[in-house]
Ligand SMILES: O=C(O)CCC(=O)C(=O)O
């Protein structure tokens with residue numbers, strides 16, 4: 519790989535001390551002691567770096583591979599076909615978001631973290647497909663109907679794609695319910711604390727395609743997504759085995775978050791950081807494609823209900839640790855974040 523055009527220094531290799539791999543099966547199926555131990559491991563990770571891996575999370579590997587394989591088939595469709603399911607309105611993010619072309623992405627993200635504001639968001643080749651959580655018959659865990667927040671846009675003639683995304687939604691919503699319990703326990707709150715604010719959550723599911731960097735144009739490496747923090751409460755990421763995700767530690771050092779077989783990467787977003795008054799950290803991360811290989815990933819951004827106002831929880835505001843964030847309304851916050859994040863996509 520040529521390093522002549524690398525815009526970022528090489529990352530350190532990750533070690534398990536940096537981003538822990540947590541056996542979530544002990545939370546799902548273990549006894550009280552197991553659950554407490556896993557909640558403590560999650561608490562440490564969320565306070566220190568805001569990122570951790572989970573294995574034994576209960577989602578079948580066949581489903582995870584199906585999601586990546588549907589992503590591959592979708593993004594390999596002809597451009598015109600993909601554009602048929604692009605968002606109809608500016609500022610919306612459901613459906614296909616085309617690459618921005620060669621333009622250097624310099625749009626600020628709408629993060630609460632000032633470091634994120636100055637960051638490049640995309641090097642210009644990333645393609646995405648997003649869907650908002652859809653109403654499912656018989657889903658007893660989440661309230662219906664959904665708020666009419668944004669319309670989904672589906673590719674034509676792709677029943678397997680739709681089916682896989684729906685099955686994936688079911689699995690990840692179940693997993694998220696358990697993660698929220700674990701976060702509540704990790705913070706010493708009642709187990710259903712976060713569930714109360716995620717009854718009809720504005721959950722967004724994404725597929726990402728990072729085309730192999732072009733040696734001639736990009737010097738063999740490319741910024742897939744520039745340094746940013748997620749707006750979400752938390753994010754669940756499935757990545758393929760190519761690698762490229764990098765995370766900035768509190769010390770300022772960038773470390774790799776490589777593929778770990780069978781794992782999801784979980785990270786804290788700005789919303790949970792706000793709620794916990796910074797006890798849980800939302801951490802800058804980026805994707806740098808350093809290999810000349812296509813990369814695919816899939817995300818769930820778990821966001822609270824539309825009408826939730828996020829304000830630091832009382833117990834995290836003390837004389838020694840005054841409120842760091844102003845309360846914000848979720849609907850307004852999400853719209854602003856995404857408009858800032860994506861508004862150059864369609865220009
Ligand atoms: O594709 C990845 O590994 C991460 C993507 C990401 O950070 C995002 O979509 O917010």
Ligand SMILES: [Fe+2]
Nearest residue numbers: 746747748803
């Ligand atoms: Fe992200």
